[in-house]
Amino acid sequence: xxxxxxxxxxxxxxxxxxxxxxxxxxxxxxxxxxxxxxxxxxxxxxxxxxxxxxxxxxxxxxxxxxxxxxxxxxxxxxxxxxxxxxxxxxxxxxxxxxxxxxxxxxxxxxxxxxxxxxxxxxxxxxxxxxxxxxxxxxxxxxxxxxxxxxxxxxxxxxxxxxxxxxxxxxxxxxxxxxxxxxxxxxxxxxxxxxxxxxxxxxxxxxxxxxxxxxxxxxxxxxxxxxxxxxxxxxxxxxxxxxxxxxxxxxxxxxxxxxxxxxxxxxxxxxxxxxxxxxxxxxxxxxxxxxxxxxxxxxxxxxxxxxxxxxxxxxxxxxxxxxxxxxxxxxxxxxxxxxxxxxxxxxxxxxxxxxxxxxxxxxxxxxxxxxxxxxxxxxxxxxxxxxxxxxxxxxxxxxxxxxxxxxxxxxxxxxxxxxxxxxxxxxxxxxxxxxxxxxxxxxxxxxxxxxxxxxxxxxxxxxxxxxxxxxxxxxxxxxxxxxxxxxxxxxxxxxxxxxxxxxxxxxxxxxxxxxxx
Amino acid sequence: xxxxxxxxxxxxxxxxxxxxxxxxxxxxxxxxxxxxxxxxxxxxxxxxxxxxxxxxxxxxxxxxxxxxxxxxxxxxxxxxxxxxxxxxxxxxxxxxxxxxxxxxxxxxxxxxxxxxxxxxxxxxxxxxxxxxxxxxxxxxxxxxxxxxxxxxxxxxxxxxxxxxxxxxxxxxxxxxxxxxxxxxxxxxxxxxxxxxxxxxxxxxxxxxxxxxxxxxxxxxxxxxxxxxxxxxxxxxxxxxxxxxxxxxxxxxxxxxxxxxxxxxxxxxxxxxxxxxxxxxxxxxxxxxxxxxxxxxxxxxxxxxxxxxxxxxxxxxxxxxxxxxxxxxxx
Numbered sequence: 066x067x068x069x070x071x072x073x074x075x076x077x078x079x080x081x082x083x084x085x086x087x088x089x090x091x092x093x094x095x096x097x098x099x100x101x102x103x104x105x106x107x108x109x110x111x112x113x114x115x116x117x118x119x120x121x122x123x124x125x126x127x128x129x130x131x132x133x134x135x136x137x138x139x140x141x142x143x144x145x146x147x148x149x150x151x152x153x154x155x156x157x158x159x160x161x162x163x164x165x166x167x168x169x170x171x172x173x174x175x176x177x178x179x180x181x182x183x184x185x186x187x188x189x190x191x192x193x194x195x196x197x198x199x200x201x202x203x204x205x206x207x208x209x210x211x212x213x214x215x216x217x218x219x220x221x222x223x224x225x226x227x228x229x230x231x232x233x234x235x236x237x238x239x240x241x242x243x244x245x246x247x248x249x250x251x252x253x254x255x256x257x258x259x260x261x262x263x264x265x266x267x268x269x270x271x272x273x274x275x276x277x278x279x280x281x282x283x284x285x286x287x288x289x290x291x292x293x294x295x296x297x298x299x300x301x302x303x304x305x306x307x308x309x310x311x312x313x314x315x316x317x318x319x320x321x322x323x324x325x326x327x328x329x330x331x332x333x334x335x336x337x338x339x340x341x342x343x344x345x346x347x348x349x350x351x352x353x354x355x356x357x358x359x360x361x362x363x364x365x366x367x368x369x370x371x372x373x374x375x376x377x378x379x380x381x382x383x384x385x386x387x388x389x390x391x392x393x394x395x396x397x398x399x400x401x402x403x404x405x406x407x408x409x410x411x412x413x414x415x416x417x418x419x420x421x422x423x424x425x426x427x428x429x430x431x432x433x434x435x436x437x438x439x440x441x442x443x444x445x446x447x448x449x450x451x452x453x454x455x456x457x458x459x460x461x462x463x464x465x466x467x468x469x470x471x472x473x474x475x476x477x478x479x480x481x482x483x484x485x486x487x488x489x490x491x492x493x494x495x496x497x498x499x500x501x502x503x504x505x506x507x508x509x510x511x512x513x514x515x516x517x518x519x520x521x522x523x524x525x526x527x528x529x530x531x532x533x534x535x536x537x538x539x540x541x542x543x544x545x546x547x548x549x550x551x552x553x554x555x556x557x558x559x560x561x562x563x564x565x566x567x568x569x570x571x572x573x574x575x576x577x578x579x580x581x
Numbered sequence: 582x583x584x585x586x587x588x589x590x591x592x593x594x595x596x597x598x599x600x601x602x603x604x605x606x607x608x609x610x611x612x613x614x615x616x617x618x619x620x621x622x623x624x625x626x627x628x629x630x631x632x633x634x635x636x637x638x639x640x641x642x643x644x645x646x647x648x649x650x651x652x653x654x655x656x657x658x659x660x661x662x663x664x665x666x667x668x669x670x671x672x673x674x675x676x677x678x679x680x681x682x683x684x685x686x687x688x689x690x691x692x693x694x695x696x697x698x699x700x701x702x703x704x705x706x707x708x709x710x711x712x713x714x715x716x717x718x719x720x721x722x723x724x725x726x727x728x729x730x731x732x733x734x735x736x737x738x739x740x741x742x743x744x745x746x747x748x749x750x751x752x753x754x755x756x757x758x759x760x761x762x763x764x765x766x767x768x769x770x771x772x773x774x775x776x777x778x779x780x781x782x783x784x785x786x787x788x789x790x791x792x793x794x795x796x797x798x799x800x801x802x803x804x805x806x807x808x809x810x811x812x813x814x815x816x817x818x819x820x821x822x823x824x825x826x827x828x829x830x831x832x833x834x835x836x837x838x839x840x841x842x843x844x845x846x847x848x849x850x851x852x853x854x855x856x857x858x859x860x861x862x863x864x865x866x867x868x869x870x871x872x873x874x875x876x877x878x879x880x881x882x883x884x885x886x887x888x889x890x891x892x893x894x895x896x897x898x899x900x901x902x903x904x905x906x907x908x909x910x911x
Contacts, residue, residue, distance in 0.1 A: 142784050157779040159772045161894050170772055171783025178765040205894050 071133060072097050072227050072258035073118065073149075078127035080113055087113040091127070091284040093277055095227065100249060100259045102269040102290070105279035106302060106357070106533065111262045114279070115229050119151035120144040131227075150220030151229040154236075156212050160205040164198060168219045190221050194251045197244075210241040217248070228252065229260045234268055235359065246272045264302075264357050266295045266572050280304050295572065303535055303568035311515050311540040314523060321383055322348040322527035323369070323409070323496050324393065328378035330368050338364040339551045342378070346496065348385065351518060351528040353542030353559060355535065355567055361551040362531045366498050370411045371401035382407055385495055385525065408495030422485050425474030429455035429466065429484055432473060436492060458487035462513060479510045486514055490521060497521055500531035515541055535564050547571055586735045588853070588860055590742050594813050596852030597743075598623065598823075600750045601805030602830025603848060604757050604841045609798035610834060611761060612791045613774035614674060615903040617685025619802050620827020621692020622666045626803025627810045628696040629662030630655035631818045634719040634811070635703055643718045651722045655807060663803025666692060667796040675791045678905040689827065697820045713819035720816025723808075744812040746804065751845055753801055758842035770794055774899030777906035787906050805830065829855070832881040838888060838896045851877045 073095040080088040088110045095101050105111045116122045118129065120141040129136055131147045138144050144151070158167050165184045184200050191198060198214050207215070213233060220228060230249075234242045249259055249272060263269060269276055270290060277287040278301040285301050323346040330339045339361045346352045354362055367373035369380055381393035384407070396404050423432050433451035455469040462483040466476050473481055486502050499518065503511040518541070522528050532538045538545055542559045547570040554570040602619055609616045616622075634655040637646075670688055673679040703714050723744050730741035761767040772780040773790045781787050809826070810818050833851055837843040858873035888896045 141782060145784075157776075157782045159775045159779050160900065161775055161897075162768075162772065166768060170768060171780070171785050174765075178763065178768060203894065 070096060071130065073260075074130040074133070075114070075118075076128045076130070078114065078117065078124045078129070080110075080117060080122060080124050087282050088117075088124075089282045091279070091282075093284065094287075095258050095260055096275075097258055098253060098256050099274040100253050100261060100272055101287075102273035102276045103260055103262045103279065104264060104266075104269055104276055104298060104302060106264060106535075109279040110282040111279055112231055113282075115151060115231060115260065115262060118144065118149055118227075118229060145223055145225075148224060148226035149229065150223060150225030150227070152213065152216045152220060152231060152233060154231050156216050158204045158212060158215060161203060163203055164200045164207075164215045164218075167204060167215055168200075168222050172223070187218060187222055190218055194221070194248050194255070196248060209236045210238070210245075213237070213245070221252075225257075227258045227260075229262070231262045232264075233261065234263065234265065242268070264572075266298050269293075269298065270295070278302055296569070299568045299572055300565060303564045305564070309536055309540045311512070311537070312519060313540060313543075314519065316347070316350045316522065316543050318349050318525060319347045320349070321345050322385070324379075324381045324383070325369070326379050326381075328365070328368060328380065329376050330364055330373055331376055332364075337551060339368065342548075342551075342553050344546050344553060344556060346527040346529055347543075348495075348525050348527045349522055350543045351522050351530055351541060353538040353545040354529060354531040354548060355538050355545050355571060356548035357571055358533070360548040360571075362500060362548060364551070365548070366411055366500055366529070366531065369396070369404075369496075369498065370409060371396070371399055371404040382409065382496070384408075408493070409498070410489045410492050410494030410496065411498040411500075423473050423481065426472050428468070428470035428472060429459065429464070430469045432484060433458075433488055433491075436488060454488070454491050458484060458491060462487050462517075483510065483513070486517065490517055494521075494526060496527045496529065498529040498531075501533060502530070503537070504533070511537075535567055539564065539567070584860075586738055589739050589849075591856055592853035593743065593747065593849050594852070595855050596848035596850070597747045597750050598805035598809045598813065598826050599830045599833050599851050600754055600844055600848035601808060602802045602827060603833040603837065603844045604750070604754045605798040605800070605802030605805070606831055606834045607798075607837075607839050607841050607844070608757055608761075608770075608801065609795045610839065610902055611770050611774045611899055612794035613777060613899055613901040613904065613906070614670070614791055614795050615681045615685065616667075616670055616688075616795060616798065617682060617831065618666065618670050618688025618692065619685075619799075619831055620825070621689035621695075622663050622799045622802045623806035623809075623827045623830070624692040624696035624823055625666050625806070626659045626663040626800075627806030627823060628699050628818070629803075630659035630807040631703065631714065631716065631810055632699060633658030634716045634816070635714065638716060638718055646718055646722075648722050651719050655719060655723075655811065656804075659803050659807040660800050663799045663806075664796055666803070667799025670799070671792045671795045674905065675788055675795070678907065681903050681905070693821075696823070700818050700820045703818070713817050713822075716811070716816035716818070718816075720811050723811035724815065744808075746808040746812055750804070750808070753804075754841040754845050757801075758840065761841070771899070774901060777901055781906075791906075802830070829877055832878060835898075836881050836884050838884075839898065851880075854880065 071094050075091060075093040078088055078091045079086070091114060093114070103111050103115070113122060117124045118138065120138045120143050123139055129138060131149070136147060138147065159170065162170070165180055165187060168187055169180070169183045187200055196214050196218055198211060198218070204212060204215065213236070217228070233245060237245060249261070253259060261273060270293065273290050275287055275289055276293055276298060278285040278298070280302060285304070288297070326343045328339055328342040329337065332338050342365060344352070354365070356362055364373055368375050375397050378397065380396040382396050383391060383393045394407065396407070396409070424435065430448070430452050433454045434446065434448070452469065458464060459466065459469055464480045464483050466480060473484055482502060486499060489497060502514050518528050518530060530542060539559055539562070545557045545559050545562065545567060546553060547555045547557065547567060549571055557566060602623055606616060606619050637651065637654045666688060670684060673684045674681045704712055707714055723746060725744060726742050730737040733741065761771065769780065769785045770790050772783070773785060773787050777787045806823065809823055810816065814822065829851060833844060833847060836851070837847045854876040855874070857876060858870040861873060
């Protein structure tokens with residue numbers, strides 16, 4: 066009998082969420098004892114694919130083999146039983162328990178609970194692979210990297226032979242990353258097979274044996290790491306340009322509307338999130354912002370809106386009514402309400418859609434009022450105008466909802482986004498910022514939103530569009546600002562540049578972390 | 582002077598219902614369910630015991646009573662009654678995910694009502710002149726202490742003068758404490774109350790643990806009501822006599838920072854506070870007495886303030902206390 070060669074083999078895997086195809090006909094192999102990098106942009110389906118191995122999702126089509134045996138994985142428990150362990154980005158740990166307690170949680174061993182014995186066993190695993198961790202420490206006293214270590218040890222303690230790490234380095238400092246890679250190599254030396262999901266190229270090149278690339282839910286191919294370079298991987302990741310035929314009229318009456326200079330911000334942990342960011346957003350133009358997730362897009366928009374503390378830099382706003390030669394109004398230091406009154410409007414669509422901007426249990430009218438509640442007379446609210454606005458958006462954008470008082474939480478994601486973006490546009494903003502406005506939307510709705518943004522641009526609004534899909538950015542925007550690790554790595558003319566150039570700028574800054 | 586030897590036994594007898602109530606509530610809260618229906622559950626536990634005892638006393642004459650049945654029937658009735666209350670709460674909050682606070686408060690109102698309704702009905706059945714039922718024969722079995730307790734002087738009076746339910750309360754509290762802190766079941770239960778999503782991912786059935794903890798917790802709390810009527814009140818049920826002891830039990834949960842073993846002494850302390858006004862010479866000034874009655878609540882507030890100020894994570898309530906768990910919600 067032939068020795069088992071593949072730890073995992075996925076054949077013709079397809080997964081759909083409603084009308085969106087997250088994974089299309091994917092074939093993936095993980096050899097025994099190798100580290101495989103799964104590379105792709107955000108939304109390329111990496112995590113979805115891996116969740117089918119860990120039992121969180123179930124594939125619509127296709128077959129999974131573990132150790133060359135066909136298997137059905139329908140729950141996380143099935144995955145455990147097959148020796149597959151996944152370390153998610155969001156840790157599943159009980160804060161007030163010690164590391165040991167968390168690791169043994171849920172195991173149905175024989176006999177009474179013997180934490181001392183378990184601790185001993187766990188310590189052996191730690192020594193074997195070189196984990197440095199205090200097993201008696203409570204989780205809430207631990208740093209992120211220590212928590213991650215607990216998660217990995219937890220999976221190993223359960224006897225996992227195949228480990229899947231979902232963007233494990235996203236939350237780590239470079240030193241911690243190095244430590245993680247050492248541990249990963251130790252595990253590989255012990256015969257375990259590992260998959261690391263990432264979009265950081267230098268890490269791929271550093272740690273893995275082989276790279277598999279996904280793009281927009283499709284399997285592009287795999288290469289041996291020793292045959293790959295940053296450039297070749299970038300090409301595979303972003304692919305060739307796809308024509309989308311988005312209507313893009315030439316900008317008219319271009320004039321600076323928002324001038325950002327030397328913007329630097331730190332988060333609450335003191336990590337630099339934006340470093341010396343400078344750009345100009347012009348009226349009558351769509352400025353696209355490209356970058357790998359977490360490169361500072363959110364911080365940039367929040368800083369402009371007055372929601373994020375700014376440590377250095379200036380943001381000057383030129384009022385459309387101000388005439389030429391006006392000095393511009395400094396926005397840094399103003400409160401969010403004052404900034405909004407200037408006409409700077411933001412529609413941010415977070416992962417959970419409702420998280421920022423809409424109140425789930427209120428209807429469309431109620432959510433419109435969140436913007437206009439100060440406009441009423443005396444202590445009474447003005448309900449009439451928001452009601453009209455809600456009706457207007459309902460009709461104009463084809464929002465599918467039984468009435469304007471139907472809770473937005475119960476609408477579908479696309480409709481929620483239409484309400485969110487529609488409301489911001491209805492404010493007649495001077496600057497319109499949107500982030501991930503088409504996230505998770507089907508094609509038709511996406512085009513509705515593109516057209517809305519273009520309409521705003523033609524009205525003389527400065528539109529800032531933060532997006533994930535490079536094809537869209539290239540066809541919708543007039544200029545593209547590329548962020549990488551909180552820095553501006555380039556501002557390109559969207560009409561002349563190509564995907565390759567943008568992709569290179571997105572990944573190529575000689576490292577991705579600026580907190581070194 | 583302050584008579585400790587007579588004060589302590591009375592404090593203990595005041596404390597035992599609180600100990601049952603708080604042990605039950607701690608188990609419930611460790612699963613993440615804030616059962617504010619505990620006062621109602623204790624009422625129901627008491628009245629169900631009374632109903633069982635009443636019909637048994639009616640059926641046989643005092644001389645023919647079997648000690649085993651005289652204790653067994655009221656206990657079984659009490660456990661069943663409080664189990665039903667616990668189940669009601671569980672179905673509403675776990676399966677139907679109703680708001681825990683509202684459900685709990687409704688259950689308290691309901692439980693007190695049930696107690697008073699059946700209490701009133703029984704009183705009517707007996708045709709008694711006074712608004713109470715006396716089940717002295719049954720009570721005699723419940724409050725029977727060790728025969729040699731009286732001959733041991735102050736030691737016997739302080740430690741051995743109680744009915745068996747008092748000792749059971751201490752045993753239950755110790756067992757609960759051990760189970761919570763030293764067994765796999767306890768670890769799983771605590772993880773359910775802290776982070777149900779984590780427990781779920783680890784293969785622990787969140788729903789099962791919540792149901793079991795809430796129902797067992799209710800049954801334990803119900804015994805507090807039974808002890809109150811059968812032992813403390815010498816078998817006399819009168820409507821509303823149980824008073825606010827249920828709330829005191831919930832205050833005790835916070836006071837002991839969710840530890841049943843601490844609750845053993847703390848409940849006696851609370852019991853002492855509760856009757857302190859009887860021992861402090863206050864003359865005819867009734868308002869001073871009312872001030873003394875406040876002591877347990879004031880102490881609980883002080884503990885809450887101290888615990889909040891120390892900000893130690895272990896001393897905080899279970900992290901998901903009061904929140905329903907729904908796997909698909911993100």
